[in-house]
Amino acid sequence: MTTFSIAWRELRNLFLSPLAWCVLAVVQVIHAWIFLTRVDSFRGNPAGVEGVTDQVAAGLFSLASIVLLMIVPLLSMRLMSEERRSGSLTLLFSAPVRMSEIILGKYLGLMGFLGLMVLMLLAMPLSLAVGTHLDYGKLASSTLGLLLLLGAFASAGLYMSTLTRQPAVAAVASLGLLLFLWFINWLGQESARFSEVLHYLSIVDHYSSFLRGGIDSVDIGYYLLFIGSFLILSIRRLDSARLQA
């Protein structure tokens, strides 16, 4: 109950700042441009091996994941650090609210915003349904994959935001962490010894099977573990903040 009040407030707050609108607009323009080039290349090669969903939608979703990897830290950075810096965190701490409710509320608020972004992204390939047949199963699995991936990005960003009072520091730290988890499987190609572990750790690798239409419990498990770990870390961090402050 309180969790949803906090989530709703967070979502509304995001839209009160010009940052959210700006991010929505920029991301949408980039996605639209990717989408159009994909459609263009499909038009030039209609007899290709891949269907329209694979070539347009999967390509769009794959590039979108990279774009959003850069964008999510900008949205998650002020979740907690801003509250700490402005002192408004005291409002939450003095109210009869559990730490878990604060973190979950903040997280769900951001996920609401990211969900909206995914809907706007999804609208583009769906618009092709007017002129052709789409593989809705693949679209659904891609959407699920993207939501899980964004959920992971957001949880890492939220944790980084609990660590510092400076939103910019939180943004850089979470961007660094996410980039590292993305690059880690390139490392895996170099060294054969750890390649399996490194592939498993890579945050983007688990996403690719969703794009091919495969929903694997290993991949879902990876993301849920990732999200759960960072949320629990955030809650613990808030708890210990009262000890140090």
Next chain:
Amino acid sequence: MATEPSQALVKVEDLYRFYGSRCAVNKLGFELHRGEILGLLGPNGAGKTSTLQMLSGNLAPSAGRILIGGVDLLDEPLAAKAALGYLPEQPPLYPDLSVDEYLLYAAALHRLPRPKRRAAVDAARERCGLKDVGRRIIGNLSKGYQQRVGVAQAIIHMPAVVILDEPTVGLDPIQIREIRELIRELGRQHGVILSTHILPEVQAVCSRVQIMHKGRLLFADSLAGLTKRLDVTSLVLECRELPGVKELRALPGVASVDKLDSRRARLRLEPGADSAEAIATLAVKEKWGLRGLTPEHKSLEQVFVELTTADDTEVAA
């Protein structure tokens, strides 16, 4: 609740707080009852804010117990916090929200059921003099109004205990008077704890005073007890023809004499002496041309300095 006066609203026992090896709060213990306004007085860095942060659940104590309405704050934080309203030094505001949006959010956080929130917001706005600014954006309000929004946030759920950390800092004299009036009114229904380093503020609003220094409680008494410490200690005598120092020394109850100028002298009185009347009578009889006889009270500042520089042996329980 109110039927049992023995039940303290706030009970603090042996509270300690360390920052590293520095002890910010040292074996603090006190009680607050309904209808009391407790003033926590002390210089900057005395541990007032740390104490209030611990009382409000924003800071974990290193040791000790805090009971809010008989509920342990550390064991059952949710139940205890429900009876608390806290305004920190810096009001915890969201500058982008309107006053109404903000107070509705505060009401939701305090788990007020949805249908009651609107009425609670209206009541809090009414009490804090915010009736006309409900739709204004908080960031655009003056500091005084922002402070009132902070107070409104602290009382929106009608808590038994209201904790205010330096509520009048940074306000202009008119706003200070209004906030003090508001605090006095709160004191009628809630128990109020407020911290300040402004001594007259305590005299203006508080019913009980505690003086803190270096994390310790130096003095705890009613306001009357504090006033008693402010006894008359000297008289300033002003005469057209001031007699010599020797003659003044011989006056009843006078311990020493400082000649201020040709017409005025400060007469330091022996402890407990009440000789103003005798001196006035004598001055008229001797035709000194009495112009004025002004009692000088020991200022609250002096008491404060005395207490804070006194030896550790003077620590009051």
